[in-house]
Amino acid sequence: MRSELNDLNGRSFDVAIIGGGINGCAAAQHLAAAGYQVLLVERNDFASGATSRSGRILHCGLRFLAPKKNVWEFLRAPGQLWMKLRTAREMAEAQGELYETIRPYLRPMDIALPIYAHQGYSGWHVDIGAALVRLMNRGRSPINYRRWKGVASPHPFVPHLANAEKIRSVVAFNDQQFIWPERIALDACFHAEDLGAVVRNYTSVIALEKRGKTGWQLELEDATGRARVEAAYVLNLAGIEIDATNRMVPGLHNLPPRVRAMKGVHILVKLPDTYRGHGIAGENSLGEHIFCLPWGDYHYIGPTETIYDGDPDKVTPDDDDIAFLKREAQALLPNLPIADVKVELAWAGARPITFDPERPQGKRLPFSIFHDMGEDGARNLLAVTWGIIVNHRATARRIVKNINGVLRPSGTARAINYAPRPAPALRPDSDEVELRAAVVHFITAEQARSATDILCRRTMLFWDNLVTTALLTRVVTAMGEVLDWSESRCTAEMEAFCRYVEEQHRVTLDEKSNYSASA
Structure with a gap:
């Protein structure tokens, strides 16, 4: 403690x-x-x-090599080309390092990207970008890059893309996903x-x-x-x-x-098993990126991009955010029934983007x-x-x-360790001894103070859709024993967790299954 x-x-x-x-x-x-x-x-x-509220993508760097309008802008503004090359190199190097050191926290996913005629660059331009990424990555994290002309691709999302007649090429590659940021x-x-x-x-x-x-x-x-x-x-x-x-x-x-605080919202939905493990990327009606990415048995769609100037503790997904994402995903994939799909979970974060008056x-x-x-x-x-x-x-x-450069350390330098730290297992089927040992560890060694701390961050139980009211009760009871909570304090803690997931993730905890989407 x-x-x-x-x-x-x-x-x-x-x-x-x-x-x-x-x-x-x-x-x-x-x-x-x-x-x-x-x-x-x-x-x-x-x-x-x-x-905790990010898009959870460990980009390989390829997306940062794309021009905004056409490849000639790089000749007119070589500084922009240099910045994008530097950014792509940083992303590729970072992905390679993280892949080598914390692979248990990463998960590969296959992403398809259509290249439309109006986008101002061609498939061979992306081929060059992929070759550069492989060179920058030094082979430490495989990207498995492929390209097909037109829509002649086996990727399951491609047949559902809008304006198929205007697609020049489809590329697909492996990116990594932070499963536990x-x-x-x-x-x-x-x-x-x-x-x-x-x-x-x-x-x-x-x-x-x-x-x-x-x-x-x-x-x-x-x-x-x-x-x-x-x-x-x-x-x-x-x-x-x-x-x-x-x-x-x-x-x-x-x-x-x-x-400049920018609010980004994602929603989690269940698509047919055909799409499991596969993702699609494109542009929304505002010319911004939109992704539909795999998450276990589910897919998540996002992000939104809206200026946020509200309470830092109340960055939450609202009805307009969810309607926008459904509408834009449906426009990207008009042949999939996304508009009526049930939202299992949602989350919102506010990113501290650098302010620029222009x-x-x-x-x-x-x-x-x-x-x-x-x-x-x-x-x-x-x-x-x-x-x-x-x-x-x-x-x-x-x-x-x-x-x-301005302050010398007062102590001695030591080696840094990037390996995942050992943590006790906590599962829905954990027995009482195992569960209590995990709760004790999270409270005494990792400063957990609430059920939300344990179930949403120190474990993946919430994000893996494994929290039930029964598990919540067991965890809070163990916390109460360690922290000497009264029965009323334990009840308040369970209510606080339910309120948190309702407000922050738009879900209601269910006694029999796991989550039920709230209105």
Whole structure:
């Protein structure tokens, strides 16, 4: 069990990290391995924000080589070509590294992509892109690229595509899927703790002030109390709350925005078994990407792209989001009965895309933009926008290099370990001894504080559609024994979980089956 927050009062750290998503956890891991004394605080649970609400795609890099209109734009703007090549190389290298080190958290999927006459590039252009990706990837993650002329493809989705007469070619390739992005972040977080970092979820920064020319004081708050700590350097990795965090600093309340929060919604549906393991990608009516990707026995469709300026804790899928995705998927695949299909599950996340006054939906490339707030009078405060799951390690390494340029670590560097951390099994059929041991581990070793923490992030039970009211009751009962909850507190916990999945995922827990879609 972790200590009370007051025990941190008066402590000093080399680096304080605000935000426990994938980038905050990876930064803590890499900085601790480099010898820095690190504090990581997250206002909610680790990996509970955009990390858990992503499209879960580990792109091989091929999509980033496509021009917006036609290939001649690369000749007119070679800088754009260079940026896309660099991005594709980063994606290919990241996929290769993650495939080698955390393969249990990845799952291959076959994606088809139609190339229409109006898109301004041909199949042979994509052939060149695929060859470049294979070269960049160095064969570490197979992409199994294929191309067919017209619609002469065995891919099961192709016969259902709209405007088949205008399709020049169909390409298909293997991409990887993050089946458990939450655990990737949790592994990094607790490996950082193994290396000496202090990591705390459900801990808010309620004040952030400069101390001297370069130092910082942070006032923290959690359910047990408050504490003041000092840090030589502060990393603002608070996602869509980056601007609000920057503006906590006295004198910086009028800072221009660094983030454009974009809401992305996905829905989970059941298609016939013919399509299992296969996905399709295309464009929606707004010219944005739309995917229908496999998820076990199901497929998920998304994302939406809408500007979000609401409560960071209430990024939820609404009726308009779901109707839009159904309508656009039906337009992409007019011969499949998608419009009337039951939505089994939905999720929404808000991505911290880099703000650009000339781009209403933010600046999409490059990823992981560093904002040195020293230019605004706040030395040793760094914010990072649009850091995605795929390149979280590359972003963390850049952070270490950046900080190392102004602050030497106070400790000794140690080896970093990317291997999946052992975690106890927790299944619907676990006996009481096994279930209780898993719950004890998640509470004492991984800072779980709710049934949602355990069933939605520290295990895959919710995402694998395996949570029933019976399992929820057993987990909460075990939590109550460990945390000394009263019967009424246990009842409140079960109600909180049901309310969470209703509001955040639009499902109602069922006593007999697993989930029933809510209205």
